[in-house]
Amino acid sequence: MMEELVRKVTPMMVLPDIAPVLKQYVALGFEAVDTDDPGCVGLRAGKSALMLVSVELMQRDFKKTTVAPLVGTTVPYIYVTSLHQAKMRLEPSAMVVEESYTGGGTREAVVVQHGQFMILAERLPD
DSSP, X not given: OOOOOEEEEEEEEEESOOHHHHHHHHHTTOEEEEEEETTEEEEEETXXXXXXXXXXXXXXXXXXXXXXXXXXXXXXXXXXXXXXXXXXXXXXXXXXXXXEEOTTSEEEEEEEETTXXXXXXXXXXX
């Protein structure tokens, strides 16, 4: 039996300013989840979840040229048990744009495939 690779997927919006979007989602009934970083806020409502991430936060860990096409979009943020294994399972047409060890304790890869971006993220041991 194959080891479970994907733990969960959370949509992530990359925004120049998360405050107005946060305000709108809270007004709709979402609960804000503090992440200890003002550049990233989690939102949840029932079983739904969403992350709002600032451009500034993304640029701490990735090049501006990597972040630029993500701004104003929603990308799947995919938590995996092994970034290496996840990259091995990508289609040949997929391209890892950039990989980074983040300040949030993860190793992440920005991937583009068929014009769609995604972020693969592996939590690093403490």
